[in-house]
Amino acid sequence: MGGSPNNVSLWDEADVFALFPEDIEAGKTIADYFPASTDEPFAAPWQLVGLLNGDSGFEESRDRDSTKHPAWGYGPVIQSFKDAEYERKFTALEDNPVTQRLKSNNDTDTDVIVSTHTPAFLAFEVRDRRGKLKRRITWRPADVTYDGGTENDSDLDEAEFAASIYPDDQKRVMHKQDENKLAPAATSWTATVTATGGDMLLKVDGVATTPITQGATSTAVRNALAALANVGAGNVTVSLASGVYTIVLAKGGVLTADGANLTGGTVTVAAA
Known part of the structure:
Protein backbone atom coordinates (compact mmCIF):
# COMPACT_ATOMS: atom_id res chain seq x y z
CA MET A 1 0.00 0.00 0.00
CA GLY A 2 1.53 3.30 -1.08
CA GLY A 3 0.92 6.95 -0.32
CA SER A 4 0.89 8.93 2.92
CA PRO A 5 -2.07 9.97 5.09
CA ASN A 6 -0.15 13.17 5.82
CA ASN A 7 -1.04 14.28 2.30
CA VAL A 8 -4.79 13.95 2.91
CA SER A 9 -6.66 17.11 3.95
CA LEU A 10 -10.02 17.81 5.55
CA TRP A 11 -10.39 21.57 5.81
CA ASP A 12 -12.05 22.53 9.10
CA GLU A 13 -11.94 26.31 8.75
CA ALA A 14 -11.80 28.85 5.94
CA ASP A 15 -11.87 32.60 5.30
CA VAL A 16 -12.11 34.94 2.36
CA PHE A 17 -10.56 38.40 2.45
CA ALA A 18 -11.23 41.24 0.00
CA LEU A 19 -9.01 44.19 -0.85
CA PHE A 20 -10.54 46.81 -3.12
CA PRO A 21 -8.24 48.41 -5.73
CA GLU A 22 -8.94 51.96 -4.55
CA ASP A 23 -7.54 51.05 -1.11
CA ILE A 24 -4.04 50.40 -2.51
CA GLU A 25 -1.74 53.32 -1.80
CA ALA A 26 -0.11 55.20 -4.66
CA GLY A 27 3.19 53.63 -5.69
CA LYS A 28 2.35 50.26 -4.19
CA THR A 29 1.21 46.99 -5.77
CA ILE A 30 -0.80 44.06 -4.48
CA ALA A 31 2.48 42.27 -3.62
CA ASP A 32 3.08 44.92 -0.92
CA TYR A 33 -0.05 43.66 0.82
CA PHE A 34 0.80 39.95 0.79
CA PRO A 35 1.47 38.58 4.30
CA ALA A 36 5.19 37.84 4.60
CA SER A 37 4.48 34.22 5.62
CA THR A 38 1.71 31.93 6.80
CA ASP A 39 2.48 33.11 10.35
CA GLU A 40 1.41 36.64 9.46
CA PRO A 41 -2.33 37.46 9.37
CA PHE A 42 -4.12 39.51 6.74
CA ALA A 43 -4.10 43.13 7.91
CA ALA A 44 -5.91 46.26 6.76
CA PRO A 45 -6.81 47.21 4.09
CA TRP A 46 -7.76 43.53 3.67
CA GLN A 47 -11.34 43.04 4.87
CA LEU A 48 -12.84 39.78 6.11
CA VAL A 49 -15.88 38.60 4.14
CA GLY A 50 -17.16 36.85 7.27
CA LEU A 51 -18.75 33.49 7.99
CA LEU A 52 -18.90 31.10 5.03
CA ASN A 53 -21.00 28.10 4.08
CA GLY A 54 -18.64 25.18 4.64
CA ASP A 55 -20.75 22.72 2.65
CA SER A 56 -20.41 24.94 -0.43
CA GLY A 57 -16.69 25.42 0.18
CA PHE A 58 -14.51 26.98 -2.50
CA GLU A 59 -15.61 25.64 -5.85
CA GLU A 60 -12.87 26.20 -8.44
CA SER A 61 -13.28 25.68 -12.17
CA ARG A 62 -10.76 26.01 -14.97
CA ASP A 63 -11.76 26.20 -18.58
CA ARG A 64 -9.91 26.79 -21.84
CA ASP A 65 -10.53 26.73 -25.55
CA SER A 66 -9.02 23.73 -27.31
CA THR A 67 -8.58 22.96 -31.00
CA LYS A 68 -7.64 19.60 -32.50
CA HIS A 69 -5.47 19.96 -35.59
CA PRO A 70 -5.75 17.18 -38.20
CA ALA A 71 -3.15 16.00 -40.68
CA TRP A 72 -4.19 14.94 -44.15
CA GLY A 73 -4.89 11.22 -44.07
CA TYR A 74 -4.35 10.91 -40.30
CA GLY A 75 -7.03 12.86 -38.52
CA PRO A 76 -6.16 14.86 -35.37
CA VAL A 77 -2.45 14.70 -34.53
CA ILE A 78 -2.08 17.55 -32.01
CA GLN A 79 -4.24 19.71 -29.81
CA SER A 80 -3.72 23.37 -28.95
CA PHE A 81 -5.05 25.26 -25.92
CA LYS A 82 -5.63 28.96 -25.32
CA ASP A 83 -7.77 31.45 -23.43
CA ALA A 84 -7.60 29.72 -20.06
CA GLU A 85 -10.23 30.88 -17.57
CA TYR A 86 -10.25 30.57 -13.78
CA GLU A 87 -13.28 30.96 -11.54
CA ARG A 88 -13.81 30.45 -7.82
CA LYS A 89 -17.15 30.39 -6.04
CA PHE A 90 -17.92 30.89 -2.37
CA THR A 91 -21.05 31.43 -0.29
CA ALA A 92 -21.14 34.06 2.44
CA LEU A 93 -23.51 33.83 5.41
CA GLU A 94 -23.10 37.38 6.71
CA ASP A 95 -24.80 40.55 5.57
CA ASN A 96 -22.11 43.12 6.31
CA PRO A 97 -20.46 46.08 4.52
CA VAL A 98 -18.04 43.80 2.64
CA THR A 99 -20.67 41.39 1.31
CA GLN A 100 -22.98 44.31 0.50
CA ARG A 101 -20.23 45.90 -1.54
CA LEU A 102 -19.45 42.65 -3.34
CA LYS A 103 -23.14 42.22 -4.14
CA SER A 104 -23.45 45.60 -5.81
CA ASN A 105 -20.62 48.10 -5.88
CA ASN A 106 -23.00 50.84 -7.07
CA ASP A 107 -25.61 50.65 -4.33
CA THR A 108 -26.37 53.68 -2.20
CA ASP A 109 -27.79 53.88 1.30
CA THR A 110 -31.28 54.15 -0.16
CA ASP A 111 -31.22 52.35 -3.51
CA VAL A 112 -30.10 49.14 -5.18
CA ILE A 113 -28.34 50.14 -8.40
CA VAL A 114 -27.75 47.90 -11.41
CA SER A 115 -24.24 46.45 -11.14
CA THR A 116 -22.55 43.81 -13.28
CA HIS A 117 -19.54 43.03 -11.06
CA THR A 118 -17.29 44.35 -8.30
CA PRO A 119 -13.50 44.44 -8.84
CA ALA A 120 -11.63 43.14 -5.79
CA PHE A 121 -8.41 41.36 -4.94
CA LEU A 122 -9.37 38.17 -3.10
CA ALA A 123 -7.48 35.97 -0.65
CA PHE A 124 -8.75 32.45 0.04
CA GLU A 125 -7.48 30.64 3.16
CA VAL A 126 -8.26 27.11 4.38
CA ARG A 127 -6.99 25.47 7.57
CA ASP A 128 -7.14 22.02 9.11
CA ARG A 129 -6.75 20.99 12.74
CA ARG A 130 -3.43 19.19 12.12
CA GLY A 131 -1.43 22.28 11.18
CA LYS A 132 -1.99 22.56 7.44
CA LEU A 133 -2.80 25.93 5.88
CA LYS A 134 -3.29 26.96 2.28
CA ARG A 135 -3.62 30.48 0.89
CA ARG A 136 -4.40 31.63 -2.65
CA ILE A 137 -4.27 35.37 -3.37
CA THR A 138 -5.22 36.88 -6.72
CA TRP A 139 -2.54 38.87 -8.52
CA ARG A 140 -5.13 41.04 -10.26
CA PRO A 141 -8.57 42.23 -9.15
CA ALA A 142 -11.12 39.52 -9.72
CA ASP A 143 -14.51 40.34 -11.21
CA VAL A 144 -16.84 39.34 -8.40
CA THR A 145 -20.48 38.76 -9.32
CA TYR A 146 -23.39 38.08 -7.02
CA ASP A 147 -25.13 34.90 -8.18
CA GLY A 148 -28.08 35.10 -5.84
CA GLY A 149 -29.04 34.13 -2.32
CA THR A 150 -31.54 32.45 -0.06
CA GLU A 151 -34.01 34.09 2.31
CA ASN A 152 -36.50 31.82 4.09
CA ASP A 153 -37.56 30.70 7.55
CA SER A 154 -35.48 27.52 7.74
CA ASP A 155 -32.07 28.34 6.22
CA LEU A 156 -29.43 30.92 6.98
CA ASP A 157 -29.41 33.96 4.74
CA GLU A 158 -26.81 33.23 2.04
CA ALA A 159 -25.07 35.18 -0.69
CA GLU A 160 -23.44 33.22 -3.50
CA PHE A 161 -20.47 34.83 -5.25
CA ALA A 162 -18.49 33.88 -8.35
CA ALA A 163 -15.04 35.40 -8.91
CA SER A 164 -13.51 35.47 -12.38
CA ILE A 165 -9.74 35.51 -11.85
CA TYR A 166 -7.26 36.82 -14.43
CA PRO A 167 -3.48 36.45 -14.94
CA ASP A 168 -1.03 39.34 -14.64
CA ASP A 169 1.69 40.29 -17.15
CA GLN A 170 3.78 37.31 -15.97
CA LYS A 171 0.86 34.87 -16.40
CA ARG A 172 0.51 34.54 -12.63
CA VAL A 173 -3.07 33.86 -11.57
CA MET A 174 -2.75 33.47 -7.80
CA HIS A 175 0.04 33.79 -5.24
CA LYS A 176 0.51 30.69 -3.06
CA GLN A 177 1.34 30.42 0.63
CA ASP A 178 1.22 26.88 2.03
CA GLU A 179 2.23 25.33 5.32
CA ASN A 180 2.17 21.67 6.30
CA LYS A 181 3.42 21.02 9.80
CA LEU A 182 3.00 17.29 9.17
CA ALA A 183 5.45 17.31 6.28
CA PRO A 184 8.83 15.82 7.22
CA ALA A 185 11.79 18.16 7.03
CA ALA A 186 14.27 17.68 4.23
Whole structure:
Protein backbone atom coordinates (compact mmCIF):
# COMPACT_ATOMS: atom_id res chain seq x y z
CA MET A 1 0.00 0.00 0.00
CA GLY A 2 1.53 3.30 -1.08
CA GLY A 3 0.92 6.95 -0.32
CA SER A 4 0.89 8.93 2.92
CA PRO A 5 -2.07 9.97 5.09
CA ASN A 6 -0.15 13.17 5.82
CA ASN A 7 -1.04 14.28 2.30
CA VAL A 8 -4.79 13.95 2.91
CA SER A 9 -6.66 17.11 3.95
CA LEU A 10 -10.02 17.81 5.55
CA TRP A 11 -10.39 21.57 5.81
CA ASP A 12 -12.05 22.53 9.10
CA GLU A 13 -11.94 26.31 8.75
CA ALA A 14 -11.80 28.85 5.94
CA ASP A 15 -11.87 32.60 5.30
CA VAL A 16 -12.11 34.94 2.36
CA PHE A 17 -10.56 38.40 2.45
CA ALA A 18 -11.23 41.24 0.00
CA LEU A 19 -9.01 44.19 -0.85
CA PHE A 20 -10.54 46.81 -3.12
CA PRO A 21 -8.24 48.41 -5.73
CA GLU A 22 -8.94 51.96 -4.55
CA ASP A 23 -7.54 51.05 -1.11
CA ILE A 24 -4.04 50.40 -2.51
CA GLU A 25 -1.74 53.32 -1.80
CA ALA A 26 -0.11 55.20 -4.66
CA GLY A 27 3.19 53.63 -5.69
CA LYS A 28 2.35 50.26 -4.19
CA THR A 29 1.21 46.99 -5.77
CA ILE A 30 -0.80 44.06 -4.48
CA ALA A 31 2.48 42.27 -3.62
CA ASP A 32 3.08 44.92 -0.92
CA TYR A 33 -0.05 43.66 0.82
CA PHE A 34 0.80 39.95 0.79
CA PRO A 35 1.47 38.58 4.30
CA ALA A 36 5.19 37.84 4.60
CA SER A 37 4.48 34.22 5.62
CA THR A 38 1.71 31.93 6.80
CA ASP A 39 2.48 33.11 10.35
CA GLU A 40 1.41 36.64 9.46
CA PRO A 41 -2.33 37.46 9.37
CA PHE A 42 -4.12 39.51 6.74
CA ALA A 43 -4.10 43.13 7.91
CA ALA A 44 -5.91 46.26 6.76
CA PRO A 45 -6.81 47.21 4.09
CA TRP A 46 -7.76 43.53 3.67
CA GLN A 47 -11.34 43.04 4.87
CA LEU A 48 -12.84 39.78 6.11
CA VAL A 49 -15.88 38.60 4.14
CA GLY A 50 -17.16 36.85 7.27
CA LEU A 51 -18.75 33.49 7.99
CA LEU A 52 -18.90 31.10 5.03
CA ASN A 53 -21.00 28.10 4.08
CA GLY A 54 -18.64 25.18 4.64
CA ASP A 55 -20.75 22.72 2.65
CA SER A 56 -20.41 24.94 -0.43
CA GLY A 57 -16.69 25.42 0.18
CA PHE A 58 -14.51 26.98 -2.50
CA GLU A 59 -15.61 25.64 -5.85
CA GLU A 60 -12.87 26.20 -8.44
CA SER A 61 -13.28 25.68 -12.17
CA ARG A 62 -10.76 26.01 -14.97
CA ASP A 63 -11.76 26.20 -18.58
CA ARG A 64 -9.91 26.79 -21.84
CA ASP A 65 -10.53 26.73 -25.55
CA SER A 66 -9.02 23.73 -27.31
CA THR A 67 -8.58 22.96 -31.00
CA LYS A 68 -7.64 19.60 -32.50
CA HIS A 69 -5.47 19.96 -35.59
CA PRO A 70 -5.75 17.18 -38.20
CA ALA A 71 -3.15 16.00 -40.68
CA TRP A 72 -4.19 14.94 -44.15
CA GLY A 73 -4.89 11.22 -44.07
CA TYR A 74 -4.35 10.91 -40.30
CA GLY A 75 -7.03 12.86 -38.52
CA PRO A 76 -6.16 14.86 -35.37
CA VAL A 77 -2.45 14.70 -34.53
CA ILE A 78 -2.08 17.55 -32.01
CA GLN A 79 -4.24 19.71 -29.81
CA SER A 80 -3.72 23.37 -28.95
CA PHE A 81 -5.05 25.26 -25.92
CA LYS A 82 -5.63 28.96 -25.32
CA ASP A 83 -7.77 31.45 -23.43
CA ALA A 84 -7.60 29.72 -20.06
CA GLU A 85 -10.23 30.88 -17.57
CA TYR A 86 -10.25 30.57 -13.78
CA GLU A 87 -13.28 30.96 -11.54
CA ARG A 88 -13.81 30.45 -7.82
CA LYS A 89 -17.15 30.39 -6.04
CA PHE A 90 -17.92 30.89 -2.37
CA THR A 91 -21.05 31.43 -0.29
CA ALA A 92 -21.14 34.06 2.44
CA LEU A 93 -23.51 33.83 5.41
CA GLU A 94 -23.10 37.38 6.71
CA ASP A 95 -24.80 40.55 5.57
CA ASN A 96 -22.11 43.12 6.31
CA PRO A 97 -20.46 46.08 4.52
CA VAL A 98 -18.04 43.80 2.64
CA THR A 99 -20.67 41.39 1.31
CA GLN A 100 -22.98 44.31 0.50
CA ARG A 101 -20.23 45.90 -1.54
CA LEU A 102 -19.45 42.65 -3.34
CA LYS A 103 -23.14 42.22 -4.14
CA SER A 104 -23.45 45.60 -5.81
CA ASN A 105 -20.62 48.10 -5.88
CA ASN A 106 -23.00 50.84 -7.07
CA ASP A 107 -25.61 50.65 -4.33
CA THR A 108 -26.37 53.68 -2.20
CA ASP A 109 -27.79 53.88 1.30
CA THR A 110 -31.28 54.15 -0.16
CA ASP A 111 -31.22 52.35 -3.51
CA VAL A 112 -30.10 49.14 -5.18
CA ILE A 113 -28.34 50.14 -8.40
CA VAL A 114 -27.75 47.90 -11.41
CA SER A 115 -24.24 46.45 -11.14
CA THR A 116 -22.55 43.81 -13.28
CA HIS A 117 -19.54 43.03 -11.06
CA THR A 118 -17.29 44.35 -8.30
CA PRO A 119 -13.50 44.44 -8.84
CA ALA A 120 -11.63 43.14 -5.79
CA PHE A 121 -8.41 41.36 -4.94
CA LEU A 122 -9.37 38.17 -3.10
CA ALA A 123 -7.48 35.97 -0.65
CA PHE A 124 -8.75 32.45 0.04
CA GLU A 125 -7.48 30.64 3.16
CA VAL A 126 -8.26 27.11 4.38
CA ARG A 127 -6.99 25.47 7.57
CA ASP A 128 -7.14 22.02 9.11
CA ARG A 129 -6.75 20.99 12.74
CA ARG A 130 -3.43 19.19 12.12
CA GLY A 131 -1.43 22.28 11.18
CA LYS A 132 -1.99 22.56 7.44
CA LEU A 133 -2.80 25.93 5.88
CA LYS A 134 -3.29 26.96 2.28
CA ARG A 135 -3.62 30.48 0.89
CA ARG A 136 -4.40 31.63 -2.65
CA ILE A 137 -4.27 35.37 -3.37
CA THR A 138 -5.22 36.88 -6.72
CA TRP A 139 -2.54 38.87 -8.52
CA ARG A 140 -5.13 41.04 -10.26
CA PRO A 141 -8.57 42.23 -9.15
CA ALA A 142 -11.12 39.52 -9.72
CA ASP A 143 -14.51 40.34 -11.21
CA VAL A 144 -16.84 39.34 -8.40
CA THR A 145 -20.48 38.76 -9.32
CA TYR A 146 -23.39 38.08 -7.02
CA ASP A 147 -25.13 34.90 -8.18
CA GLY A 148 -28.08 35.10 -5.84
CA GLY A 149 -29.04 34.13 -2.32
CA THR A 150 -31.54 32.45 -0.06
CA GLU A 151 -34.01 34.09 2.31
CA ASN A 152 -36.50 31.82 4.09
CA ASP A 153 -37.56 30.70 7.55
CA SER A 154 -35.48 27.52 7.74
CA ASP A 155 -32.07 28.34 6.22
CA LEU A 156 -29.43 30.92 6.98
CA ASP A 157 -29.41 33.96 4.74
CA GLU A 158 -26.81 33.23 2.04
CA ALA A 159 -25.07 35.18 -0.69
CA GLU A 160 -23.44 33.22 -3.50
CA PHE A 161 -20.47 34.83 -5.25
CA ALA A 162 -18.49 33.88 -8.35
CA ALA A 163 -15.04 35.40 -8.91
CA SER A 164 -13.51 35.47 -12.38
CA ILE A 165 -9.74 35.51 -11.85
CA TYR A 166 -7.26 36.82 -14.43
CA PRO A 167 -3.48 36.45 -14.94
CA ASP A 168 -1.03 39.34 -14.64
CA ASP A 169 1.69 40.29 -17.15
CA GLN A 170 3.78 37.31 -15.97
CA LYS A 171 0.86 34.87 -16.40
CA ARG A 172 0.51 34.54 -12.63
CA VAL A 173 -3.07 33.86 -11.57
CA MET A 174 -2.75 33.47 -7.80
CA HIS A 175 0.04 33.79 -5.24
CA LYS A 176 0.51 30.69 -3.06
CA GLN A 177 1.34 30.42 0.63
CA ASP A 178 1.22 26.88 2.03
CA GLU A 179 2.23 25.33 5.32
CA ASN A 180 2.17 21.67 6.30
CA LYS A 181 3.42 21.02 9.80
CA LEU A 182 3.00 17.29 9.17
CA ALA A 183 5.45 17.31 6.28
CA PRO A 184 8.83 15.82 7.22
CA ALA A 185 11.79 18.16 7.03
CA ALA A 186 14.27 17.68 4.23
CA THR A 187 17.32 15.61 5.18
CA SER A 188 20.83 15.87 3.80
CA TRP A 189 23.30 13.01 3.47
CA THR A 190 26.72 12.30 2.06
CA ALA A 191 27.68 9.04 0.37
CA THR A 192 31.46 8.69 0.09
CA VAL A 193 32.65 6.10 -2.43
CA THR A 194 36.27 4.87 -2.29
CA ALA A 195 35.76 1.79 -4.50
CA THR A 196 37.34 1.38 -7.92
CA GLY A 197 34.73 -0.92 -9.47
CA GLY A 198 31.47 -2.80 -9.06
CA ASP A 199 28.12 -1.35 -8.07
CA MET A 200 26.21 -0.38 -4.96
CA LEU A 201 22.67 0.04 -3.68
CA LEU A 202 21.36 3.14 -1.93
CA LYS A 203 18.36 2.76 0.35
CA VAL A 204 15.81 5.28 1.64
CA ASP A 205 14.05 4.00 4.74
CA GLY A 206 15.12 0.50 3.71
CA VAL A 207 13.83 0.68 0.12
CA ALA A 208 16.72 -0.06 -2.25
CA THR A 209 17.54 1.47 -5.62
CA THR A 210 18.55 -0.55 -8.64
CA PRO A 211 22.33 -1.17 -8.76
CA ILE A 212 24.34 2.02 -9.19
CA THR A 213 27.67 1.62 -10.96
CA GLN A 214 30.81 2.86 -9.21
CA GLY A 215 31.70 6.24 -10.68
CA ALA A 216 28.09 7.01 -11.67
CA THR A 217 27.25 10.63 -12.38
CA SER A 218 25.20 12.67 -9.93
CA THR A 219 22.35 12.59 -12.45
CA ALA A 220 22.39 8.78 -12.53
CA VAL A 221 22.30 8.62 -8.73
CA ARG A 222 19.47 11.17 -8.58
CA ASN A 223 17.43 9.22 -11.13
CA ALA A 224 17.93 5.98 -9.24
CA LEU A 225 16.70 7.55 -6.01
CA ALA A 226 13.83 9.41 -7.69
CA ALA A 227 12.58 6.09 -9.08
CA LEU A 228 11.84 4.88 -5.54
CA ALA A 229 8.14 4.97 -4.65
CA ASN A 230 8.89 6.64 -1.31
CA VAL A 231 10.99 9.38 -2.93
CA GLY A 232 9.57 10.33 -6.31
CA ALA A 233 10.67 12.64 -9.11
CA GLY A 234 11.49 16.16 -8.01
CA ASN A 235 12.05 15.17 -4.39
CA VAL A 236 15.79 14.54 -4.43
CA THR A 237 18.88 16.52 -5.45
CA VAL A 238 22.38 15.09 -5.84
CA SER A 239 25.75 16.76 -6.34
CA LEU A 240 29.16 15.09 -6.71
CA ALA A 241 32.63 16.30 -5.72
CA SER A 242 35.80 14.21 -5.23
CA GLY A 243 33.91 10.94 -4.93
CA VAL A 244 31.42 12.32 -2.40
CA TYR A 245 27.74 12.50 -3.29
CA THR A 246 25.70 15.08 -1.39
CA ILE A 247 22.09 13.94 -1.38
CA VAL A 248 19.09 15.98 -0.18
CA LEU A 249 15.78 14.16 0.31
CA ALA A 250 12.99 16.75 0.15
CA LYS A 251 10.46 14.50 1.90
CA GLY A 252 12.96 13.34 4.52
CA GLY A 253 14.06 9.78 5.14
CA VAL A 254 17.07 7.78 6.32
CA LEU A 255 19.69 7.04 3.68
CA THR A 256 21.79 3.87 3.93
CA ALA A 257 23.95 1.97 1.46
CA ASP A 258 24.88 -1.58 0.51
CA GLY A 259 28.36 -1.84 -0.99
CA ALA A 260 28.68 -5.64 -1.02
CA ASN A 261 29.19 -5.65 -4.79
CA LEU A 262 31.81 -2.88 -4.84
CA THR A 263 35.46 -3.75 -5.47
CA GLY A 264 38.60 -1.97 -4.32
CA GLY A 265 36.82 0.08 -1.65
CA THR A 266 33.54 0.87 0.12
CA VAL A 267 30.67 3.32 0.33
CA THR A 268 30.02 5.21 3.56
CA VAL A 269 26.84 7.18 4.29
CA ALA A 270 26.64 9.95 6.89
CA ALA A 271 24.24 12.74 7.81
CA ALA A 272 25.40 16.01 6.25
